[in-house]
Amino acid sequence: MSEHEYTPKSKAGKWFNDRLPLLTLGAHLTDYPTPKNLNYWWTFGGILTFCLITQIVTGIVLAMHYVAHADLAFASVEHIMRDVNYGWLIRYIHSNGASMFFLAVYIHIFRSLFYGSYKSPREVIWIIGLMIYLLMMAAAFMGYVLPWGQMSFWGATVITNLFSAIPLVGDSITTWLWGAYSVDNPTLNRFFSLHYLIPFLILGLVVLHIWALHVPGNNNPVGIDIKKPSKDTVPFHPYITIKDAFALLVFMIIFAGFVFFTPNVLGHSDNYIPANPLVTPAHIVPEWYLLPFYAILRSVPDKLGGVILMFSAIFILFVLPWLDTSKVRSAVFRPIYRQFFWILVIDVLMLGYVGAMPAEGIYLVLARVGTIYYFLHFIVVMPVVGYLEKTDPIPMSISEPVLTGGAEPSLARKVNDKV
Amino acid sequence: MIKSNIKLVFLSFLLFISLRPLQSAEMVDPIKVEWSFKGLTGTFDRASLQRGFQVYKEVCASCHSMQYLSYRNLGEPGGPEFSEQEVKAIAASFEIEDGPDSQGEMFTRPGKPSDKFKSPYPNVQAATAANGGAYPPDMSVLVKARKGGANYIYSVLVGYEDPPPGVTLDDGVYYNKYMAGNKIKMPNNLMDGLVEYADGTESTVDQMAKDVTTFLAWAAEPELEERHKTGIKVIIYLVLLTILVYLSMKKIWSRIDTEV
Numbered sequence: 001m002s003e004h005e006y007t008p009k010s011k012a013g014k015w016f017n018d019r020l021p022l023l024t025l026g027a028h029l030t031d032y033p034t035p036k037n038l039n040y041w042w043t044f045g046g047i048l049t050f051c052l053i054t055q056i057v058t059g060i061v062l063a064m065h066y067v068a069h070a071d072l073a074f075a076s077v078e079h080i081m082r083d084v085n086y087g088w089l090i091r092y093i094h095s096n097g098a099s100m101f102f103l104a105v106y107i108h109i110f111r112s113l114f115y116g117s118y119k120s121p122r123e124v125i126w127i128i129g130l131m132i133y134l135l136m137m138a139a140a141f142m143g144y145v146l147p148w149g150q151m152s153f154w155g156a157t158v159i160t161n162l163f164s165a166i167p168l169v170g171d172s173i174t175t176w177l178w179g180a181y182s183v184d185n186p187t188l189n190r191f192f193s194l195h196y197l198i199p200f201l202i203l204g205l206v207v208l209h210i211w212a213l214h215v216p217g218n219n220n221p222v223g224i225d226i227k228k229p230s231k232d233t234v235p236f237h238p239y240i241t242i243k244d245a246f247a248l249l250v251f252m253i254i255f256a257g258f259v260f261f262t263p264n265v266l267g268h269s270d271n272y273i274p275a276n277p278l279v280t281p282a283h284i285v286p287e288w289y290l291l292p293f294y295a296i297l298r299s300v301p302d303k304l305g306g307v308i309l310m311f312s313a314i315f316i317l318f319v320l321p322w323l324d325t326s327k328v329r330s331a332v333f334r335p336i337y338r339q340f341f342w343i344l345v346i347d348v349l350m351l352g353y354v355g356a357m358p359a360e361g362i363y364l365v366l367a368r369v370g371t372i373y374y375f376l377h378f379i380v381v382m383p384v385v386g387y388l389e390k391t392d393p394i395p396m397s398i399s400e401p402v403l404t405g406g407a408e409p410s411l412a413r414k415v416n417d418k419v
Numbered sequence: 420m421i422k423s424n425i426k427l428v429f430l431s432f433l434l435f436i437s438l439r440p441l442q443s444a445e446m447v448d449p450i451k452v453e454w455s456f457k458g459l460t461g462t463f464d465r466a467s468l469q470r471g472f473q474v475y476k477e478v479c480a481s482c483h484s485m486q487y488l489s490y491r492n493l494g495e496p497g498g499p500e501f502s503e504q505e506v507k508a509i510a511a512s513f514e515i516e517d518g519p520d521s522q523g524e525m526f527t528r529p530g531k532p533s534d535k536f537k538s539p540y541p542n543v544q545a546a547t548a549a550n551g552g553a554y555p556p557d558m559s560v561l562v563k564a565r566k567g568g569a570n571y572i573y574s575v576l577v578g579y580e581d582p583p584p585g586v587t588l589d590d591g592v593y594y595n596k597y598m599a600g601n602k603i604k605m606p607n608n609l610m611d612g613l614v615e616y617a618d619g620t621e622s623t624v625d626q627m628a629k630d631v632t633t634f635l636a637w638a639a640e641p642e643l644e645e646r647h648k649t650g651i652k653v654i655i656y657l658v659l660l661t662i663l664v665y666l667s668m669k670k671i672w673s674r675i676d677t678e679v
Contacts, residue, residue, distance in 0.1 A: 036677045078487040078559065081642070088642040089649070234675060242668045243679060249661040256657060260650025261459055264563060272564035272639075273556070282599075399676070 028214075033233035034240050035220035037398045041111040042218070043247030044104050050248055051101040052206065056199050058094040066146065068192035070185040073148035074274045092263040098140050099266045100255050102289035105133060114341055116329030117219040123321040125212040130317055132205045137290065139198040142191040144287055149271030154284045156183045156191070162297075165304040182277065222398055223330025232398040283358060291355030292348050296374070298359040299367040309371065316378050323378055326386030333392040337385050344377045449567040449574035449597055452629065456569075456636055459651065462644050463637050468499035470616050471634025474627050477614050479558065482550060482605075484538035487559035488638055491532035497644035498637055506532050513537045551591040553604035562632075562639040569636045571597065576628035579607035 006027040008014045017023040065084050067076040080087035109129070112118050118126035141159060145152045160177050164170040179186030217228055226232040234240070258266065266288060270281050286294050296313050300306035316323075331338040351370040357363040455464045472493065475485070490510035493501045501509065510530035515537060518525035530537065540546035547554040556564075565571045578597035582588055588602065595603040609624045616622050637643065672679045 036675055075487065082487060082492070088646065092646075238671050239675070242664065242671050246661065246664045246668050249657060249664055253654060253657045253661065256650065256653050260646050260653060263646070269564055269566050269568075272560045 030235065030237040031229075032214060032236040033217065033229035034236050035218055035226055035232060035398060036234045036239070037220050037222060037232075038218065038240070038243075039221055040243075040247055041107065041114075042220075043244050044108040044111065046244035047104045047248050047251050048101070048108060049206065050251075051097060051104055052199065052202060055094060055097050055101060056203070058090050058097065059196070059199065061090050062094055063196060066192075068146070068189050070148060070188055070275070073146060073188060077147045089259070092259045096255065096258045096263060096266060098143060099287070099289065100251070100258070101136065102140070104251070105136065106289070109133070110345060113344070114331045114338075115219055115221060116223055116324070116326070116331065118321050119324060119326075119329050120321065121216045122213075122219060125209060126321060127318055128205055128209045128212055130314070132202055132209060134314065135198050135202050135205070139195055139202070140287065140289065142195040142198070144271075145188065145191045146195060147271060148188060148275045150273040150275055150279070150281050151268045151271040151284070153183060153275035153277065154281055155286055156187065158284055159286075160187070162303075162307045162310075165307045167304070219329060220398065221330060221332060222395060223328065223332065224394060224397065226398060230397075285356055288352065288356070291353075292351035293355075295351040295355035295367045296371045298355070299364065299371045313371075313374060316375070320378065320382070323382045324386050325383045326389065326391070328391045328394060333394050334385075334389055335392065336389045337381075340377060340381050340385060343373070347373050347377070447596055449570040450577070452570055452573055452632075454569055454633070454636070456633070456643055460647055462647070463497070464633060465500055466618060466620075467630045467633045468637055469501065470618065470620060470626075471630035471632070471637075472499050472501075473616065474614055474631040475558075475634055478608050478627075479631065480536075481539055482546070482555040483558045484540070484546070484555075485536040485559045485638060486538055486557055488536045489532070490530060490534055490536065492641060494532070495641070498641055499634070510534060551604055555605065558635055558638065560639045562636045564639075569632050572635060573628050573632040575603070576609060576632065577624060 006024045008017045008023050013023055062080065065076065065080045065087065067073060077091070080091050082088075084090075112126065112129070141155070145156045160174055160183060163177060164174040166173060175181060177187070178184065179190060217226075220226065229235075268285065268287075285291070293310050293313060297306045297310040300309050326334060326337065328334055331341055347370050350366060351374065354363045354367045354370065359367065455461060455467075475483075490506055490513075493499050493509060494503055494506040510532050513530040513534070514527045515530045515534050516525055516527050520526055540549060543554055562568050562572055567574070574597035575595055578595045580594055580596050582594035586594065586601075588594060591604060593603050593606055594601055609627050611623050614622050614627065620626060640646075668679060
């Protein structure tokens with residue numbers, strides 16, 4: 001919170017603010033002291049908010065024309081594409097928007113991993129963020145089912161069948177999820193209902209995410225605690241808003257490139273074939289953003305084991321703040337961890353790649369190696385490296401190494417080069 | 420530091436991608452055609468679309484439905500752009516079942532531009548039964564529903580060959596170089612001079628295959644031309660706005676001793 005108490009200038013504003021301090025909240029949001037050294041990796045929070053709003057707005061319009069029925073869903077999507085005014089644009093924004101949303105969220109998560117933003121005192125922000133990520137995956141999966149194409153149907157069949165691996169009650173749970181004895185019209189109906197619900201749950205969690213962020217304030221590339229407000233901070237508006245706007249616009253150019261020039265490149269062509277329970281596609285693959293987890297699932301020969309490992313891959317992230325033993329946040333000052341961070345990035349990309357390939361031969365080997373490394377990174381590398389690593393010297397404040405360059409010029413240069 | 424690492428990540432990702440050919444070595448890649456509708460400013464060849472519609476109507480339509488298209492689409496901008504009279508005449512050449520009337524009876528009437536394309540069979544089962552157990556897929560979004568898109572459709576149309584020695588085919592199964600598994604139940608329907616083009620173009624197999632593929636590409640993406648046109652405008656607008664915002668950002672941040 002800003003130091004000074006905010007008082008509205010107008011009488012009406014004061015009257016209202018005394019009853020509901022919305023104006024105080026607005027003033028807090030504009031004055032919010034933000035580290036002045038945030039780089040462009042920090043602009044993805046704003047970009048993600050934009051993605052969420054875009055998905056909600058386009059989704060509401062699509063729902064006005066979409067029909068959630070096994071016999072009509074595919075045709076209603078074609079109706080949107082052909083007969084609704086700018087229906088093709090709205091649908092392509094929505095379908096590509098999901099991919100852009102995940103692209104942004106992955107950058108956001110890896111930024112957090114690199115700069116140690118999940119560490120004390122920001123564990124709750126991290127955990128809420130992961131809950132948002134989980135809900136995003138659920139929403140995206142159910143959204144992909146709605147056009148009722150071949151990949152919709154068979155993707156839904158594969159994923160819902162995972163629950164049948166649960167001992168004793170697995171089959172009952174799967175039937176309960178389906179609302180039938182296979183993926184069918186009741187499944188489509190409930191997926192539509194939940195697909196409409198989840199974004200609003202996400203919106204609520206986003207409010208909590210930002211609220212939790214505003215308690216300790218932003219982490220920063222140097223990863224040190226800073227005094228707020230001070231020479232090291234700038235007010236959120238206009239400094240961060242204009243920077244976020246710039247980054248968002250660059251992001252929107254890429255987004256528009258997909259929507260207008262290759263709108264189907266991120267989807268699977270089989271999803272333009274209407275769902276057919278009697279014909280199984282040659283390769284059932286989920287959307288690209290779920291592929292790393294799909295690779296982990298398929299790397300285990302046992303169904304239940306695969307399911308457990310896949311969910312563990314996500315849930316292990318929840319305890320990450322306590323697995324990381326390092327006292328230093330930013331990887332800029334952690335020479336060993338920094339190398340492991342990039343190995344993890346390559347590992348996840350590789351898992352994503354083999355997830356799209358048939359689970360056989362070299363791909364299965366790569367998937368297994370990748371899966372083992374993924375877990376080793378969190379269970380072994382994070383605690384051990386944090387404990388043993390000799391970190392680089394950390395500056396006292398963001399501006400100090402620059403301003404007191406005379407005292408320790410080598411350090412000042414070092415910090416400037418890296419950040 | 421970070422930049423060089425990003426490069427490393429990118430390179431290793433390219434390495435994974437390059438593994439791909441190992442996997443799909445058995446499949447023959449479709450022929451690459453320089454379609455007029457490819458690229459950022461691609462548009463359809465109007466004459467080719469009209470010829471393609473003729474091939475569809477005279478050859479494909481006896482087995483394949485196109486249930487998501489209406490006759491009026493044929494006159495809309497960005498498509499074959501038949502004139503209003505032509506569209507009405509095309510529609511009227513089909514007998515469409517309508518009803519029930521006030522007596523509860525179904526009846527037929529000449530088609531109207533607002534009608535959907537008439538399907539050759541009443542349902543999927545009838546289509547399957549009439550075609551040796553293979554359903555001739557609806558062609559409305561066929562180009563989007565096949566990996567390789569227009570190139571693949573064109574390749575299959577011209578990809579019929581005698582089976583190589585050692586390959587025996589059942590009755591009603593044909594050998595096709597580009598079809599997945601090389602076996603296709605659709606016979607080779609195109610032969611030189613099969614249709615008589617109104618504009619005098621010579622109707623070679625290659626010409627007809629290109630024309631009908633162009634028509635199918637439009638049918639799958641009737642918004643393509645508008646999408647490309649709007650896209651260019653949107654990108655130009657966004658780039659200009661980005662430059663303005665960038666300059667504003669530089670100005671605002673110049674008050675601070677940090678660079679953005």
